[in-house]
Amino acid sequence: MEEYHQSEIADQAYAKRLVLRFGILNLKIPISYAFTLLFFCGSFFNFSCEREYLGNVTGMDLVTGSYLHRNDKKESEYYCPSNTWAQIAFVCAIVGLVVGITxxxxxxxxxxxVGIIGVVSLYYLNIDIPIRALKLSSFYDINSEEANIVTGTQSSYYMCMFSMICSALFSFFSSKTSKMGGQPDRIST
Known part of the structure; x- marks a missing residue:
């Protein structure tokens, strides 16, 4: 009877260690992907020319496409088409969330x-947006030889990137620890 009781205690202690080790990591993965999707609602990039604010785009604007308006003319709009890199990162976050739950x-x-692909696509998004911002100079009647449009990367972009990196790392280390784990050590008396 004593032997059975010690074995039961050892099994319970091992189960608690497994929950703490794997359960928390597995819970962090879908939560970090959910935060990634939430950060897509924030401002990713803003545009300015000689310290004059021209406009900004959110992550969702980059995924779906949006219109930029001029401050001086209400009827003047510039359509910013959707960005493939933003769409890839957004789809990666959705797939990571869904697969992380299942x-x-x-x-x-x-x-x-999916996390690695999302990080790479966000990196290329940061390279692509300043190149596309050069097209805004004709919309805002800016002589591109005299002044340049400056693209500022906002905190939502960095938080989205950080959240995607955390998702990839959590899942990577979770898979490494689950491969290392074996059968529980039994206490024999």
Whole structure:
């Protein structure tokens, strides 16, 4: 009877360690992807010329496409088409959230790859937007030889990137620790 009781206590202690080790990491993965989707609602980039604010775009504007308005003319609009890099990152966040919640066989590999692809696409988005901002000079009647449009990266972009990196790291380390884990050590008396 004493032997059975000690074995029961050892099993309970091992189960608590597993919940603390794997359960929290598995919960962090979908939560961090949900934060990534939330940060897409914030301002990613703003545009200015010689310290004059021209406008900004949110992550969702980059995913769906949006209109920029001139301050001096209400009827004048410039359509900013959707950006492929933003769309890839957004889809990666959705896939990471959905796969992170479900119980698939290769869940951790999929979530890690989706996180890496999302980080790379956000990186290329940061390179692509200043190039596309040059097209705004004709819309705002700016002589591109005299003044340049400056693109400022906002905190929502950085938080989105940080959240995507955390998602990839959580899933990577979760898969590494689950491969290392084995059968529980039994206490024998």
């Amino acid at each position: 119980k698939l066989k290769f869940k951790k590999i999929i979530v890690t790859l």
